[in-house]
Amino acid sequence: MTVTAGVTAAPRRRTRRGAAFRDAGPPVALVVIFGIFAALSPQFRSVDNVQNIVDAAAVLAVVTCGITFVLMMGSIDLSAAGVMGAAALTVSLLVANNRNDNDFGLLGILVAVLLGCAFGCLSGLALVLLKVPSFMATLGVSAAGLGVATLLFAGVQPNISDSMLKGWAIERFLGFSCLTWIAAACVLVGWLVQRYTRLGRYAFAIGGAEEVLTLSGVRVKPYKIAVFALAGAFYGLGGVMVTSQLGAGLVQAGDGYDFSAITAAVVGGTLLTGGRGGVLHSAVGVLLVMVLTNGLVQVGVSPYWQGGVEGLIVVAAVAAAVIPQRRRNQVVK
Amino acid sequence: MRFTARPAAAIMSLSLAAAVLTGCSEQAAGGNDAAAEGACQPSDVRLVGQVRNESNPYEASWLAGGDAYAKSVGLTQERLTYDGDSTKQQEQISQLLAGDTKCLVMNVLPNGDSDTAPIVKGADQAGAYLVTQWNKPADLNPADHATWISHITYNGVESGQQIGDALATAIGGTGGIIALQGILDTAAAKDRFAGLQASLKKNTGVQLLDQQAANFSRAEALTVTKTLLTKHGNHVKGIWAANDDMALGALEALQQQGLAGKVAVVGIDAVPDAVKAVQGGTMTATVSSDGAWQGGIGLAIGYCVATGKLAVKDIAAANRAFFAEQFLITKDNAADFVEPKTNPADFECANVFNRVAGPLT
Numbered sequence: 001m002t003v004t005a006g007v008t009a010a011p012r013r014r015t016r017r018g019a020a021f022r023d024a025g026p027p028v029a030l031v032v033i034f035g036i037f038a039a040l041s042p043q044f045r046s047v048d049n050v051q052n053i054v055d056a057a058a059v060l061a062v063v064t065c066g067i068t069f070v071l072m073m074g075s076i077d078l079s080a081a082g083v084m085g086a087a088a089l090t091v092s093l094l095v096a097n098n099r100n101d102n103d104f105g106l107l108g109i110l111v112a113v114l115l116g117c118a119f120g121c122l123s124g125l126a127l128v129l130l131k132v133p134s135f136m137a138t139l140g141v142s143a144a145g146l147g148v149a150t151l152l153f154a155g156v157q158p159n160i161s162d163s164m165l166k167g168w169a170i171e172r173f174l175g176f177s178c179l180t181w182i183a184a185a186c187v188l189v190g191w192l193v194q195r196y197t198r199l200g201r202y203a204f205a206i207g208g209a210e211e212v213l214t215l216s217g218v219r220v221k222p223y224k225i226a227v228f229a230l231a232g233a234f235y236g237l238g239g240v241m242v243t244s245q246l247g248a249g250l251v252q253a254g255d256g257y258d259f260s261a262i263t264a265a266v267v268g269g270t271l272l273t274g275g276r277g278g279v280l281h282s283a284v285g286v287l288l289v290m291v292l293t294n295g296l297v298q299v300g301v302s303p304y305w306q307g308g309v310e311g312l313i314v315v316a317a318v319a320a321a322v323i324p325q326r327r328r329n330q331v332v333k
Numbered sequence: 334m335r336f337t338a339r340p341a342a343a344i345m346s347l348s349l350a351a352a353v354l355t356g357c358s359e360q361a362a363g364g365n366d367a368a369a370e371g372a373c374q375p376s377d378v379r380l381v382g383q384v385r386n387e388s389n390p391y392e393a394s395w396l397a398g399g400d401a402y403a404k405s406v407g408l409t410q411e412r413l414t415y416d417g418d419s420t421k422q423q424e425q426i427s428q429l430l431a432g433d434t435k436c437l438v439m440n441v442l443p444n445g446d447s448d449t450a451p452i453v454k455g456a457d458q459a460g461a462y463l464v465t466q467w468n469k470p471a472d473l474n475p476a477d478h479a480t481w482i483s484h485i486t487y488n489g490v491e492s493g494q495q496i497g498d499a500l501a502t503a504i505g506g507t508g509g510i511i512a513l514q515g516i517l518d519t520a521a522a523k524d525r526f527a528g529l530q531a532s533l534k535k536n537t538g539v540q541l542l543d544q545q546a547a548n549f550s551r552a553e554a555l556t557v558t559k560t561l562l563t564k565h566g567n568h569v570k571g572i573w574a575a576n577d578d579m580a581l582g583a584l585e586a587l588q589q590q591g592l593a594g595k596v597a598v599v600g601i602d603a604v605p606d607a608v609k610a611v612q613g614g615t616m617t618a619t620v621s622s623d624g625a626w627q628g629g630i631g632l633a634i635g636y637c638v639a640t641g642k643l644a645v646k647d648i649a650a651a652n653r654a655f656f657a658e659q660f661l662i663t664k665d666n667a668a669d670f671v672e673p674k675t676n677p678a679d680f681e682c683a684n685v686f687n688r689v690a691g692p693l694t
Contacts, residue, residue, distance in 0.1 A: 049563045056556045146416075150386065155393035157606055170589050177589075246551055247585055248606065251388035255550065297560045303546040304517060 026269045026284045029317045033288065037295035044298040051175055057290040058183035059241045061283060063254075064261040064268075065190040066120075066234025068282040069200070069227045071265050074207040074274025075127065075134035077228070080235045080261060082145025083119045084254025087112040087239030089152040092249025095162035105164060113236040119145055120232015124225030138228075142258070149251040158249045168244040179241050186234065190279035193230070203227050207274020264289045267317050288317060371641030373436035375406065378639050380632045381429060383413040383422070384442045390604045391624045392442075394673040398625030399440060401675050402632050410632065419444045426452050430459040436639050437461040440631025443468045446520070453481050462639050464631035468520075475653040482634055482645060484654040485627065486693060489521050492620040493528020493575070495661045496599035498536065499618035500571045503597040507538035508570030511561050513583060515549040515575040522549075525575045525601060542568060547579045554582030562590055571597040577607035577619055584615060603662055603670055612667035621660045625673040626688070633680035642682040652686045654693040 038045040063080050070077040093099060094108030102108070119141050126137035160166060168178040194200035202223045205213050213220055235254070242253040262272075268285020270277025292313055296306050382399035384392040396412050403410040413429075415422040422444050429437065439461060443449040449469040456463040457478050465475075466485045475481045500510060512529055515522030526544075533541055542565050547554035554574065562569060572587075574580035580600025587593045594615060600607055603621030610616035637643035662670050678684060 043564045046563065049560075052559050052563050056559065146388075150388045153388050155387065155390070155397065157390055157604075159606065169585075242552060245555060245585065246582065247588075248551075248581075250551060251386075252550070253552070255552070293556075294560050297543075297545055297557065298564055300543070303514060303544065306546070 023269065023281070025320055026267065026281065026288060026317070029320055030284055030288045030291065033295065033313070033317070034291050037291065037299060041295070041298045041300075044295055047175075049294065049298065053287070053290050053294045055177045055180050056294065057286050058177070058179040059238050059245070060257065060260055060264060060290070061183040061286045062186045062234055062241060063238040063257045064264045064282045064286050065186050065279055066231035066238075067258075067261045068190070068265050068270055068277065068279050069194070069203050070134070070231050071262070071270050071272060072194075072203045072207045072274055072277060073224065073227055074210070074272075075224075075228075076262070076272070077123065077134065077138045077231055078258050079119060079123055079138035079141040079145065079232070080238070080258040081254035081256070082142030082147075082149070083116045083232055083235040084145075084239035084242060084257060085149035085251045086119065086145040086152075087116045087236040088243045088253035089149045089158070089249045089251065090115050091165070091240045092158040092160050092243050093152060095160055095165050097158045097160050097162070097249075099156060099158040103162070105162060108162075109165070109240050112240050113233050116236020116239065117229050117233040120229040120235070121225060123232070124228030127228070128221045128224050146251060149253075153249070153251050160243060160247055160249070165240070165244045166247060168241070169247075179244065182237075182241065186237065187279055187283050190234075194279050199223060199226055199230070204275060204278075207271075207276070209275070260289065263314060267314060289314070371638060371644060373639045373641075375636075375640050376408075377436045378406075378408060378636055379411070379433075379437050380408055380636065381411045381413060381437065381439045382628055382632065383415065383425065383439065384628075385417045385444065386414045387412070390606070391602055394624040395442075395628035397673065398628030398675050399632055400628075401625070402629035402680050405677055405680070406636060415444065417444060419448050422448060423451055426455055430455045430461060434459040434461040438632055438635030438639055439463045440628065440635065441465050446470045449473060453478060456480055462635040464634050466627055466631060469654075476650055479645065482638055482648065483631075483652065484693065485630070485657050486655075487622050487659050488656045488690065489524025490528040490531065491656075492601050492659055493525035494532045495528070495620055495659075496601060496618050497529045497532025497573060499661065499663065500573055500597055500599045501532065501536035501539045503599075503617040504539070504570040506536060509540045509542040509565065509568040510571040510573055511542050511558075511565065511569055512544040513547045513554050513557060513572065513574040513579045514544055515546070515579070517546050522546075522575055529573055539571075547574075547582065549576050549578055551578040551582040551585075554579035555586045558583040558586035559590065562586065562592070569596055571599070571617075574598065574600045576600055577602040577604045580616060580619070581606055581610070584610060603660075605671070605673070608662060608667055608670045611662055611664060612671065614664060618661060618663045621662055621670055622657065623660065623673075625675045626679060627657075629675050629680050630685060630688075633682075634685050637682035637685060643685070648686075651692040652689055655686075655689045656691045656693060658688040658690045 043049055067077050091108055091112035094102050094104045094111055096103040123138045123141045126132045127134050171178055173181060206220055210220060239253050243249050264285040265282045266272060267288050268281040270281050292310055296309060301309055380403050382396055384395050387393050387396060399410040413425050415425055441452060443452060443465055446468045449465055450473055457480055460480055463481045464483050469484050475484050514526055533539055543561050545557045547557045572583045574583055577600035580598050583598055587596050597617045599618045601620045603619045607616055607619045611619055638645055
């Protein structure tokens with residue numbers, strides 16, 4: 001109880017200036033890193049490359065958007081890889097493809113997103129009803145998603161021929177691919193949900209002080225399930241977007257996205273303990289990670305060094321971002 | 334608390350002791366079986382194929398090849414997959430070896446070099462017939478074991494060089510290329526890249542503009558290729574990828590930049606989509622290890638030994654661990670590789686070693 005009291009007391013001590021300073025860390029890091037790479041490499045600062053970075057960030061931005069809500073609640077979600085795989089195979093078998101005669105277009109995409117939503121719901125139910133820790137529940141759901149994807153894969157890669165879905169990755173509007181605009185829309189929707197709906201506000205509150213919320217008569221369980229379902233829908237859409245990029249439904253469509261998304265969210269200033277951060281923070285985090293991956297290639301860092309260098313810069317960026325909060329023990333424990 | 338803990342501890346130690354005893358007796362029983370080599374009735378042979386997963390086309394064709402072989406001798410193949418998880422692989426193997434191992438034949442793809450030793454040890458103790466493929470540590474040799482019949486692998490340097498040469502020819506012998514490497518600490522990535530370097534030494538007009546790791550992943554290759562294309566612009570005449578998944582990712586990147594067909598792309602593995610791309614002219618070349626053959630041959634070698642048609646002591650030393658033949662697929666011969674299929678004649682006991690391309694060095 002004493003810990004809870006400390007956590008809830010903290011926001012009251014916070015001044016508005018403190019809040020502004022705290023949020024400034026990741027954007028400043030983004031600008032600094034961008035500036036360094038731009039100074040080192042003329043190709044890096046070319047318009048083409050900036051478009052490239054933003055396009056490459058699209059899928060990760062959507063997945064991170066979903067995971068941010070879960071992290072805000074203080075839970076963790078490792079189901080992205082499986083859910084994306086299942087959604088990727090579902091959508092590639094429902095739109096025009098080389099395996100069957102289906103051609104449902106948008107409806108197929110909708111089904112894939114709803115499937116993601118259903119998987120998220122499953123994680124939420126396991127957490128709330130069966131009291132399985134979110135770590136285990138979502139890991140299990142990820143495995144289930146990969147299982148569904150493998151069943152649908154059945155030994156032959158479905159390649160999509162649906163012109164709309166393929167066009168998402170290729171066609172450009174104002175210099176950016178459709179996928180980028182979809183990701184931007186997702187971030188906007190995510191931000192609106194976080195800012196203006198009860199779901200978003202409660203997600204914050206659950207992460208900040210679940211007991212207080214329960215004591216004041218809020219039934220948190222339905223909101224927890226809803227948050228996981230929302231996250232699942234974002235992963236589903238992420239799976240669809242990967243399919244659009246690769247032109248094929250891959251079981252491995254979501255490989256690595258679970259941890260990349262958590263990294264991006266944390267780099268952007270969302271706390272793993274919940275109650276802090278948000279969709280816009282995460283969007284900055286995604287850009288930071290993408291600028292880093294792209295920049296290291298553009299300035300010609302050897303691939304043998306890249307992994308290590310990238311890791312060090314991420315740790316440094318997180319450290320810089322949390323300096324204003326260092327006195328709050330939950331950040332450094 | 335103290336009173337409840339004691340019975341619990343007693344039960345636990347008893348069951349542990351029981352487990353240890355069972356383990357011992359099974360190992361002893363298995364050891365006796367090893368003596369009776371080649372005494373199996375064809376119908377008693379149990380065929381097991383184990384690969385990482387069924388979710389990639391190469392390993393799916395491996396299992397399909399195993400099924401086809403098993404059917405040809407009137408048996409069925411048990412399919413095992415371990416999702417690239419070494420622990421899971423070892424568990425599956427020990428469960429297999431805990432059962433009736435007298436006529437067990439295993440065709441195994443070890444997850445990594447270090448996973449081979451425990452598998453070999455287990456099979457040796459149980460007297461099960463084992464063929465491994467791709468991964469083994471250099472100091473571990475089938476010739477030192479009774480029932481580990483063969484280890485089959487492919488010369489990555491050779492395949493890396495073959496596609497490097499094909500790429501050089503495709504771009505007319507001069508110009509810049511970029512290379513997409515696999516997971517850098519794997520032997521496959523190292524060997525294939527060494528092959529590219531050998532090819533570059535030979536084709537002096539070709540210049541390696543950049544090399545990046547895309548970890549054998551289609552999605553990573555897409556992003557990396559886009560980045561490299563903005564970095565080097567139209568100096569890029571060709572893309573060398575250490576596997577087909579990355580080559581297909583690179584193709585997608587070229588398509589998104591409107592460069593499809595203008596830049597030559599090569600890969601390795603001959604996954605169906607890549608073979609189709611080679612046939613359609615969007616990809617220049619790929620190399621096939623023939624997954625369907627790999628799935629059949631391991632079982633065939635084991636079956637021949639188990640039923641006494643082949644004696645381990647008669648197998649030439651060079652055939653106990655060997656590089657198998659691989660095939661460069663270009664537009665000319667792509668049609669032959671579109672549908673992975675096996676030739677039953679390859680699996681007859683007299684022919685099981687007819688694709689040996691050289692001893693493993």
